[in-house]
Amino acid sequence: MADIKKEDWEMIKASSGWNEVDLRDNNYNQIVHMVSAADGAEDFYTIQGHGTRLESPEQAREMDVVTANAWVGHPCYDVIDNSTGFEEKIVRMISAVCKRIGVDTGDRLAPNSIKRKFLVTEMAEDKAFPHYEEFTVIRDYLVTPLQSLQPEEWKLPGCGGNYNPFLPGFWSYTHTIRRPEINNQSVELRSQISEKDYEILLAQRDNKHYTLQKQRRCFLWHNQYYQLDIYLEPCPEMCKGLLLLETFTAKDPSELNMPDFLKIDREVTHDPNYTMFKMSLKIGLLETTDDDVFSEED
Numbered sequence: 506m507a508d509i510k511k512e513d514w515e516m517i518k519a520s521s522g523w524n525e526v527d528l529r530d531n532n533y534n535q536i537v538h539m540v541s542a543a544d545g546a547e548d549f550y551t552i553q554g555h556g557t558r559l560e561s562p563e564q565a566r567e568m569d570v571v572t573a574n575a576w577v578g579h580p581c582y583d584v585i586d587n588s589t590g591f592e593e594k595i596v597r598m599i600s601a602v603c604k605r606i607g608v609d610t611g612d613r614l615a616p617n618s619i620k621r622k623f624l625v626t627e628m629a630e631d632k633a634f635p636h637y638e639e640f641t642v643i644r645d646y647l648v649t650p651l652q653s654l655q656p657e658e659w660k661l662p663g664c665g666g667n668y669n670p671f672l673p674g675f676w677s678y679t680h681t682i683r684r685p686e687i688n689n690q691s692v693e694l695r696s697q698i699s700e701k702d703y704e705i706l707l708a709q710r711d712n713k714h715y716t717l718q719k720q721r722r723c724f725l726w727h728n729q730y731y732q733l734d735i736y737l738e739p740c741p742e743m744c745k746g747l748l749l750l751e752t753f754t755a756k757d758p759s760e761l762n763m764p765d766f767l768k769i770d771r772e773v774t775h776d777p778n779y780t781m782f783k784m785s786l787k788i789g790l791l792e793t794t795d796d797d798v799f800s801e802e803d
Contacts, residue, residue, distance in 0.1 A: 526578070529576065529578065529579055530578070530579055530580060533579070534581065534605070534606075535581040535582075535583070535601075535602065535605045535606075536576045536579045536581065536582045536583070537583045537584075537585060537598055537601055537602065538572070538573050538576060538582070538583070538584045538585065539585050539594070539598060540569060540573070540584065540585060540586045540587055541565045541566065541568075541569040542587060543560075543562040543563075543565035543566050543569065544565075544566045544569055544586075544587065545586060545587030545588065546587040546591070547562055549591065550562050550565065581605055583598075583601040583605075585597050585598045585601065589616075593616060596614050596616070596618075599614060600614040611728060611729070611754075612754055612755040612756060613730070613753045613754065615755035616755075617755045618753050618754060618755040619753070619754075619755075619774070620751055620752070620753050620774070621751065621752055621753075621754055621758060621761070621772065621774050622749055622750070622751050622772065622773050622774045622779060623749070623750040623751075623758075623763075623769050623770075623771070623772050623773065624748070624749065624750075624769070624770045624771055624772075624773050624779070625733070625748035625749065625750050625767050625768065625769055625770070626748070626768050626769070626770045627748075627767070627768035628735070628748060628767075629766040629767055633766040634722070634724055634766065635724050635725060635726060636724065636725075637722050637723060637724035638722075638723050638724075639720060639721065639722045639723070640720075640721055641718065641719075641720055641721075641737075642655060642718070642719050642720075642721050642734075643655065643716060643717070643718050644716070644717045644718075644781055644785065645707065645710050645711075645714070645716050646710070646711045646713075646714040646782070646785060647706065647709045647710060647711055648709050648710070648711045648712075649709060651682060651683040651684070652680070652681065652682050652683070652709075653680075653681045654678070654679070654680055654681075654703060654706055654707060654710075655678070655679045655681065676700065677697060678697065678698045678699065678700060678702070678703040679695055679696070679697060679698070680695070680696050680698045680702070680703075680706060681693055681694070681695050682694045712787075713786065713787055714782075714785040714786055714787065715740065715741050715785045715786075715787060716785075717736070717740060717741075717744065717781055717784065717785050718736070718737040718740065719734045719735055719736045719737055720734070720735040720737060721733070721734055721735075722734075722735065726762065726763075726764045727762040729752055729754065729761065729762060730752060730753070731750060731751065731752045731764065732750070732751045732752070733748065733749070733750050733751075733767075734747075734748070734749045734750075734751065735748055736748075736749075741784060741785070741787075743778075743784055744784055747784075749773070749779065750763075750764070750767060750769065758772050
């Protein structure tokens with residue numbers, strides 16, 4: 506409706522017996538319009554690397570207005586503009602959808618929610634945990650600046666629903682590219698890739714970094730979602746026996762209802778020594794800068 510002339514659209518409706526309000530309102534439970542980066546985030550608008558994006562910023566803004574206007578009148582219409590950074594924009598979009606369908610996300614999608622990270626000094630027995638899911642994560646950094654690979658293996662549950670390392674698993678592969686900062690914002694592009702593409706890219710592994718492996722255990726505790734990363738050998742000396750507990754929250758750590766079956770030493774959220782990039786680095790081979798360090802959304 507937004508991409509054809511009005512008279513052509515009217516002719517199509519008449520010949521097909523369509524009602525515009527019925528088409529718009531009764532076929533979609535919710536409309537979320539993500540405003541183009543060309544309107545409010547011009548520094549991030551580019552046609553490079555986009556096979557189907559050909560419009561100049563001016564043309565993109567015009568098309569965006571037409572598209573947005575096409576949905577005006579829908580009873581559940583949300584517009585997500587560029588008044589915040591890109592990550593916050595995505596969070597606002599997800600929050601709008603969750604709100605419409607009645608999903609309680611707690612404070613995970615709050616504007617000030619961050620990932621809190623805690624050092625655990627003692628692992629509890631499996632039976633002490635509530636229901637959990639567990640999978641293997643492997644992280645490699647590539648020689649191409651600011652790129653990494655991460656395969657993940659989900660294991661089928663064994664007897665009792667617990668993790669069994671001897672059962673076959675299902676692998677997924679992720680390629681991450683971190684772009685240089687623009688206006689104090691860094692953008693990470695994450696894409697699912699095939700096993701074949703993973704093997705090709707793995708040939709570009711950076712020998713200045715160790716391969717890191719960890720077992721990730723995910724569980725709920727008093728309605729708070731936690732991930733416990735259990736680092737596996739072989740690994741750098743710092744990672745031997747390392748246990749890191751992570752959760753997204755807007756709460757102060759003192760307000761969190763922490764798992765009482767884990768012995769937690771301290772918070773390490775802002776300690777650069779506990780980033781995967783820093784921990785994987787072979788000592789003395791590379792100086793790190795702020796631009797080198799990947800976010801820990803993994």
